[in-house]
Amino acid sequence: MGFHEIRFPANLSFGSVGGPERRTEIVMLANGFEERNTPWEHSRRRYDAGVGMRSLDDIAALIAFFEARRGQMFGFRWKDWSDYRSGRASQPVTAFDQEIAVGNGLRTEFQLIKTYRSGGQAYARPVQKPVQGTVLVALDRDEKVMGQEVTVDPRSGLITFETPPAKGAVIWAGFEFDVPVRFDTDRIQTSVASFQAGDVPNVPVVEVRV
Known part of the structure:
Protein backbone atom coordinates (compact mmCIF):
# COMPACT_ATOMS: atom_id res chain seq x y z
CA MET A 1 0.00 0.00 0.00
CA GLY A 2 1.35 3.45 -0.91
CA PHE A 3 1.86 5.67 2.12
CA HIS A 4 3.45 9.10 2.43
CA GLU A 5 5.04 9.84 5.81
CA ILE A 6 3.59 13.34 5.95
CA ARG A 7 0.95 14.77 8.24
CA PHE A 8 -2.16 16.53 6.97
CA PRO A 9 -1.78 20.17 8.14
CA ALA A 10 -2.70 20.06 11.82
CA ASN A 11 -4.29 23.50 11.73
CA LEU A 12 -6.71 22.22 9.09
CA SER A 13 -7.61 19.03 10.95
CA PHE A 14 -8.37 21.08 14.09
CA GLY A 15 -12.14 21.39 14.33
CA SER A 16 -12.81 18.34 12.17
CA VAL A 17 -15.48 15.85 13.18
CA GLY A 18 -15.05 12.09 13.37
CA GLY A 19 -14.12 9.14 15.52
CA PRO A 20 -13.96 5.35 15.76
CA GLU A 21 -16.15 3.01 13.73
CA ARG A 22 -16.92 -0.65 14.43
CA ARG A 23 -18.61 -3.28 12.28
CA THR A 24 -21.06 -5.56 14.04
CA GLU A 25 -23.09 -8.32 12.38
CA ILE A 26 -26.41 -8.90 14.16
CA VAL A 27 -28.68 -11.90 13.55
CA MET A 28 -32.18 -11.85 15.05
CA LEU A 29 -33.20 -15.31 16.22
CA ALA A 30 -36.72 -16.72 16.09
CA ASN A 31 -37.04 -16.47 19.88
CA GLY A 32 -36.26 -12.74 19.84
CA PHE A 33 -32.69 -13.03 21.09
CA GLU A 34 -29.74 -11.76 19.06
CA GLU A 35 -26.42 -13.20 18.02
CA ARG A 36 -23.75 -10.56 17.56
CA ASN A 37 -20.35 -10.94 15.94
CA THR A 38 -17.68 -8.66 14.53
CA PRO A 39 -15.23 -9.45 11.71
CA TRP A 40 -13.00 -6.56 12.82
CA GLU A 41 -10.45 -6.99 15.58
CA HIS A 42 -9.66 -3.28 15.52
CA SER A 43 -11.83 -0.22 15.06
CA ARG A 44 -11.42 2.16 12.14
CA ARG A 45 -11.71 5.92 12.30
CA ARG A 46 -13.42 8.32 9.93
CA TYR A 47 -13.17 12.11 9.81
CA ASP A 48 -14.49 15.06 7.84
CA ALA A 49 -11.68 17.54 7.19
CA GLY A 50 -13.98 20.09 5.56
CA VAL A 51 -15.09 21.51 8.90
CA GLY A 52 -11.60 22.89 9.51
CA MET A 53 -11.49 25.04 6.37
CA ARG A 54 -11.65 28.73 7.32
CA SER A 55 -10.09 30.69 4.44
CA LEU A 56 -9.11 30.52 0.81
CA ASP A 57 -5.54 29.84 1.91
CA ASP A 58 -6.82 26.79 3.81
CA ILE A 59 -8.59 25.57 0.68
CA ALA A 60 -5.44 26.06 -1.39
CA ALA A 61 -3.43 24.05 1.15
CA LEU A 62 -6.07 21.30 1.08
CA ILE A 63 -6.08 21.09 -2.72
CA ALA A 64 -2.26 20.99 -2.84
CA PHE A 65 -2.22 18.18 -0.27
CA PHE A 66 -4.99 16.29 -2.09
CA GLU A 67 -3.23 16.55 -5.44
CA ALA A 68 0.13 15.46 -4.00
CA ARG A 69 -1.55 12.35 -2.54
CA ARG A 70 -3.26 11.66 -5.91
CA GLY A 71 -6.65 11.59 -4.23
CA GLN A 72 -7.25 8.20 -2.60
CA MET A 73 -4.03 6.73 -3.98
CA PHE A 74 -1.61 7.43 -1.13
CA GLY A 75 -2.16 7.36 2.60
CA PHE A 76 -0.89 9.99 5.03
CA ARG A 77 -0.78 10.91 8.71
CA TRP A 78 -3.68 12.59 10.47
CA LYS A 79 -3.72 14.26 13.87
CA ASP A 80 -6.88 13.34 15.76
CA TRP A 81 -7.13 16.27 18.14
CA SER A 82 -9.50 14.34 20.40
CA ASP A 83 -7.12 11.36 20.80
CA TYR A 84 -3.44 11.86 20.03
CA ASP A 178 -1.00 10.09 14.31
CA VAL A 179 -3.66 8.02 12.55
CA PRO A 180 -2.78 6.47 9.15
CA VAL A 181 -5.52 7.58 6.78
CA ARG A 182 -6.36 8.28 3.14
CA PHE A 183 -8.91 10.50 1.45
CA ASP A 184 -12.21 8.69 1.02
CA THR A 185 -13.04 10.55 -2.18
CA ASP A 186 -11.42 11.23 -5.53
CA ARG A 187 -13.10 14.61 -5.86
CA ILE A 188 -12.84 17.87 -3.93
CA GLN A 189 -15.62 20.38 -4.56
CA THR A 190 -15.16 23.95 -3.31
CA SER A 191 -17.53 26.88 -3.23
CA VAL A 192 -16.02 30.34 -2.78
CA ALA A 193 -18.31 32.43 -0.59
CA SER A 194 -16.23 35.62 -0.69
CA PHE A 195 -12.73 36.79 -1.55
CA GLN A 196 -11.36 35.92 1.91
CA ALA A 197 -13.53 32.95 2.87
CA GLY A 198 -14.42 29.66 1.31
CA ASP A 199 -16.50 26.60 1.99
CA VAL A 200 -15.56 22.93 1.63
CA PRO A 201 -18.71 21.00 2.51
CA ASN A 202 -17.29 17.48 2.67
CA VAL A 203 -13.72 16.13 2.73
CA PRO A 204 -14.02 12.53 4.00
CA VAL A 205 -10.93 10.81 5.43
CA VAL A 206 -10.77 7.17 6.53
CA GLU A 207 -8.24 5.17 8.55
CA VAL A 208 -6.23 2.52 6.69
CA ARG A 209 -4.40 -0.61 7.81
CA VAL A 210 -0.64 -0.38 7.49
Whole structure:
Protein backbone atom coordinates (compact mmCIF):
# COMPACT_ATOMS: atom_id res chain seq x y z
CA MET A 1 0.00 0.00 0.00
CA GLY A 2 1.35 3.45 -0.91
CA PHE A 3 1.86 5.67 2.12
CA HIS A 4 3.45 9.10 2.43
CA GLU A 5 5.04 9.84 5.81
CA ILE A 6 3.59 13.34 5.95
CA ARG A 7 0.95 14.77 8.24
CA PHE A 8 -2.16 16.53 6.97
CA PRO A 9 -1.78 20.17 8.14
CA ALA A 10 -2.70 20.06 11.82
CA ASN A 11 -4.29 23.50 11.73
CA LEU A 12 -6.71 22.22 9.09
CA SER A 13 -7.61 19.03 10.95
CA PHE A 14 -8.37 21.08 14.09
CA GLY A 15 -12.14 21.39 14.33
CA SER A 16 -12.81 18.34 12.17
CA VAL A 17 -15.48 15.85 13.18
CA GLY A 18 -15.05 12.09 13.37
CA GLY A 19 -14.12 9.14 15.52
CA PRO A 20 -13.96 5.35 15.76
CA GLU A 21 -16.15 3.01 13.73
CA ARG A 22 -16.92 -0.65 14.43
CA ARG A 23 -18.61 -3.28 12.28
CA THR A 24 -21.06 -5.56 14.04
CA GLU A 25 -23.09 -8.32 12.38
CA ILE A 26 -26.41 -8.90 14.16
CA VAL A 27 -28.68 -11.90 13.55
CA MET A 28 -32.18 -11.85 15.05
CA LEU A 29 -33.20 -15.31 16.22
CA ALA A 30 -36.72 -16.72 16.09
CA ASN A 31 -37.04 -16.47 19.88
CA GLY A 32 -36.26 -12.74 19.84
CA PHE A 33 -32.69 -13.03 21.09
CA GLU A 34 -29.74 -11.76 19.06
CA GLU A 35 -26.42 -13.20 18.02
CA ARG A 36 -23.75 -10.56 17.56
CA ASN A 37 -20.35 -10.94 15.94
CA THR A 38 -17.68 -8.66 14.53
CA PRO A 39 -15.23 -9.45 11.71
CA TRP A 40 -13.00 -6.56 12.82
CA GLU A 41 -10.45 -6.99 15.58
CA HIS A 42 -9.66 -3.28 15.52
CA SER A 43 -11.83 -0.22 15.06
CA ARG A 44 -11.42 2.16 12.14
CA ARG A 45 -11.71 5.92 12.30
CA ARG A 46 -13.42 8.32 9.93
CA TYR A 47 -13.17 12.11 9.81
CA ASP A 48 -14.49 15.06 7.84
CA ALA A 49 -11.68 17.54 7.19
CA GLY A 50 -13.98 20.09 5.56
CA VAL A 51 -15.09 21.51 8.90
CA GLY A 52 -11.60 22.89 9.51
CA MET A 53 -11.49 25.04 6.37
CA ARG A 54 -11.65 28.73 7.32
CA SER A 55 -10.09 30.69 4.44
CA LEU A 56 -9.11 30.52 0.81
CA ASP A 57 -5.54 29.84 1.91
CA ASP A 58 -6.82 26.79 3.81
CA ILE A 59 -8.59 25.57 0.68
CA ALA A 60 -5.44 26.06 -1.39
CA ALA A 61 -3.43 24.05 1.15
CA LEU A 62 -6.07 21.30 1.08
CA ILE A 63 -6.08 21.09 -2.72
CA ALA A 64 -2.26 20.99 -2.84
CA PHE A 65 -2.22 18.18 -0.27
CA PHE A 66 -4.99 16.29 -2.09
CA GLU A 67 -3.23 16.55 -5.44
CA ALA A 68 0.13 15.46 -4.00
CA ARG A 69 -1.55 12.35 -2.54
CA ARG A 70 -3.26 11.66 -5.91
CA GLY A 71 -6.65 11.59 -4.23
CA GLN A 72 -7.25 8.20 -2.60
CA MET A 73 -4.03 6.73 -3.98
CA PHE A 74 -1.61 7.43 -1.13
CA GLY A 75 -2.16 7.36 2.60
CA PHE A 76 -0.89 9.99 5.03
CA ARG A 77 -0.78 10.91 8.71
CA TRP A 78 -3.68 12.59 10.47
CA LYS A 79 -3.72 14.26 13.87
CA ASP A 80 -6.88 13.34 15.76
CA TRP A 81 -7.13 16.27 18.14
CA SER A 82 -9.50 14.34 20.40
CA ASP A 83 -7.12 11.36 20.80
CA TYR A 84 -3.44 11.86 20.03
CA ARG A 85 -1.65 11.18 23.34
CA SER A 86 -0.86 7.97 25.19
CA GLY A 87 -2.26 9.33 28.44
CA ARG A 88 -4.93 11.85 29.33
CA ALA A 89 -5.46 14.60 26.78
CA SER A 90 -4.97 17.27 29.47
CA GLN A 91 -1.68 15.82 30.75
CA PRO A 92 1.83 15.85 29.23
CA VAL A 93 3.28 12.58 27.93
CA THR A 94 5.21 10.49 30.48
CA ALA A 95 7.21 7.29 30.07
CA PHE A 96 4.68 5.46 32.28
CA ASP A 97 1.45 6.24 30.37
CA GLN A 98 0.98 2.77 28.85
CA GLU A 99 2.07 -0.74 29.80
CA ILE A 100 3.25 -2.14 26.47
CA ALA A 101 4.39 -5.67 27.29
CA VAL A 102 6.32 -7.87 29.70
CA GLY A 103 9.82 -9.02 28.81
CA ASN A 104 10.71 -12.70 28.38
CA GLY A 105 14.48 -12.34 28.26
CA LEU A 106 14.56 -13.00 24.49
CA ARG A 107 12.49 -10.43 22.61
CA THR A 108 13.92 -7.05 21.76
CA GLU A 109 11.06 -5.61 19.62
CA PHE A 110 7.68 -4.50 20.95
CA GLN A 111 4.70 -2.76 19.35
CA LEU A 112 3.46 0.49 20.83
CA ILE A 113 -0.15 0.22 21.98
CA LYS A 114 -2.77 2.34 23.67
CA THR A 115 -5.22 0.53 25.92
CA TYR A 116 -8.77 1.82 26.41
CA ARG A 117 -10.49 0.61 29.60
CA SER A 118 -14.07 0.79 30.77
CA GLY A 119 -15.33 -1.26 33.68
CA GLY A 120 -13.74 -4.69 33.48
CA GLN A 121 -13.20 -4.57 29.72
CA ALA A 122 -10.25 -3.27 27.72
CA TYR A 123 -9.20 -2.80 24.10
CA ALA A 124 -5.52 -2.59 23.03
CA ARG A 125 -5.06 -0.40 19.96
CA PRO A 126 -1.81 -0.81 17.99
CA VAL A 127 -0.07 2.53 17.51
CA GLN A 128 1.88 2.43 14.25
CA LYS A 129 2.49 6.11 13.56
CA PRO A 130 4.07 7.67 16.66
CA VAL A 131 5.22 11.26 16.35
CA GLN A 132 9.00 11.37 16.14
CA GLY A 133 10.64 12.96 19.16
CA THR A 134 7.70 12.34 21.52
CA VAL A 135 8.29 8.69 22.46
CA LEU A 136 9.47 7.92 26.00
CA VAL A 137 10.23 4.36 27.17
CA ALA A 138 10.82 2.84 30.60
CA LEU A 139 11.70 -0.63 31.85
CA ASP A 140 10.07 -1.33 35.20
CA ARG A 141 10.62 2.10 36.86
CA ASP A 142 13.80 2.97 34.96
CA GLU A 143 13.36 5.43 32.10
CA LYS A 144 15.58 4.54 29.15
CA VAL A 145 17.69 6.82 26.95
CA MET A 146 16.09 7.05 23.52
CA GLY A 147 18.49 6.50 20.65
CA GLN A 148 20.95 4.59 22.85
CA GLU A 149 19.30 1.99 25.05
CA VAL A 150 16.15 1.86 22.94
CA THR A 151 15.03 3.11 19.52
CA VAL A 152 11.64 3.61 17.88
CA ASP A 153 10.61 3.28 14.24
CA PRO A 154 8.16 6.17 13.57
CA ARG A 155 6.87 4.35 10.46
CA SER A 156 5.72 1.21 12.31
CA GLY A 157 5.56 2.01 16.03
CA LEU A 158 8.05 -0.74 16.88
CA ILE A 159 10.41 -0.05 19.79
CA THR A 160 13.69 -1.98 19.86
CA PHE A 161 15.87 -2.50 22.92
CA GLU A 162 19.63 -2.82 22.61
CA THR A 163 19.46 -5.85 24.94
CA PRO A 164 16.38 -8.03 25.60
CA PRO A 165 14.39 -6.92 28.66
CA ALA A 166 14.66 -9.43 31.50
CA LYS A 167 11.91 -11.98 32.04
CA GLY A 168 9.06 -10.36 33.93
CA ALA A 169 10.26 -6.79 33.37
CA VAL A 170 7.38 -4.44 32.59
CA ILE A 171 7.82 -2.26 29.48
CA TRP A 172 6.21 1.17 29.62
CA ALA A 173 5.89 3.90 27.01
CA GLY A 174 4.43 7.34 26.45
CA PHE A 175 4.01 9.08 23.11
CA GLU A 176 2.01 11.26 20.79
CA PHE A 177 0.70 9.57 17.65
CA ASP A 178 -1.00 10.09 14.31
CA VAL A 179 -3.66 8.02 12.55
CA PRO A 180 -2.78 6.47 9.15
CA VAL A 181 -5.52 7.58 6.78
CA ARG A 182 -6.36 8.28 3.14
CA PHE A 183 -8.91 10.50 1.45
CA ASP A 184 -12.21 8.69 1.02
CA THR A 185 -13.04 10.55 -2.18
CA ASP A 186 -11.42 11.23 -5.53
CA ARG A 187 -13.10 14.61 -5.86
CA ILE A 188 -12.84 17.87 -3.93
CA GLN A 189 -15.62 20.38 -4.56
CA THR A 190 -15.16 23.95 -3.31
CA SER A 191 -17.53 26.88 -3.23
CA VAL A 192 -16.02 30.34 -2.78
CA ALA A 193 -18.31 32.43 -0.59
CA SER A 194 -16.23 35.62 -0.69
CA PHE A 195 -12.73 36.79 -1.55
CA GLN A 196 -11.36 35.92 1.91
CA ALA A 197 -13.53 32.95 2.87
CA GLY A 198 -14.42 29.66 1.31
CA ASP A 199 -16.50 26.60 1.99
CA VAL A 200 -15.56 22.93 1.63
CA PRO A 201 -18.71 21.00 2.51
CA ASN A 202 -17.29 17.48 2.67
CA VAL A 203 -13.72 16.13 2.73
CA PRO A 204 -14.02 12.53 4.00
CA VAL A 205 -10.93 10.81 5.43
CA VAL A 206 -10.77 7.17 6.53
CA GLU A 207 -8.24 5.17 8.55
CA VAL A 208 -6.23 2.52 6.69
CA ARG A 209 -4.40 -0.61 7.81
CA VAL A 210 -0.64 -0.38 7.49
